[in-house]
Amino acid sequence: MLLSLRNDLLREILDHCTHASFEECCGLLIGRRVGDEVIVEKIKKAKNIYPYDKRVGYIVDPLDYLEAEKEAEKNRLEVLGVYHSHIWIGPSPSMRDWEQAIPGYIYLIISLNPEISYKAWIMEKDGKRFKEVEIKII
DSSP: OEEEEOHHHHHHHHHHHHHTTTSOOEEEEEEEEETTEEEEEEEEEEOBOOSSOTTSOOOBOHHHHHHHHHHHHHTTOEEEEEEEEESSSOSSOOHHHHHHOOTTOEEEEEEEESEEEEEEEEEOTTSSOEEEEEEEEO
16 A cells, blocks of 8 residues: 655644644545555544543544535545644644544554654444555655
8 A cells, every 4th residue: 555645745744733732633535546546645634532541542533524525526626534643742642642543544553753754544344453554645
């Protein structure tokens, strides 16, 4: 599996994450699948509506998700997954990420600890494990 992401979109994601400061931020990855390649064409910044400490969790606002689905459908694309930030831990899935993961979705995790790093993951269809996804910046 390969995640292809344009450099300008990556910069927009990183900017969103760094400006969210001490809260996890989130957004949606929109694009298309071509064989084993997931190609991100657009992103949709989303509001984090996690009701507890937003430094350790996120929930994508359902209204933002609905808008992303409508935009994707209009452009013959699909919502491929989610990006979100981690404040104090690395770019690997947290226990909270495991709990809310959707099989087949791509999860691009940006770590702000203290250097910026990122990795992409996919929850396998059986829902039992994440597999790292190679990232190609185009």
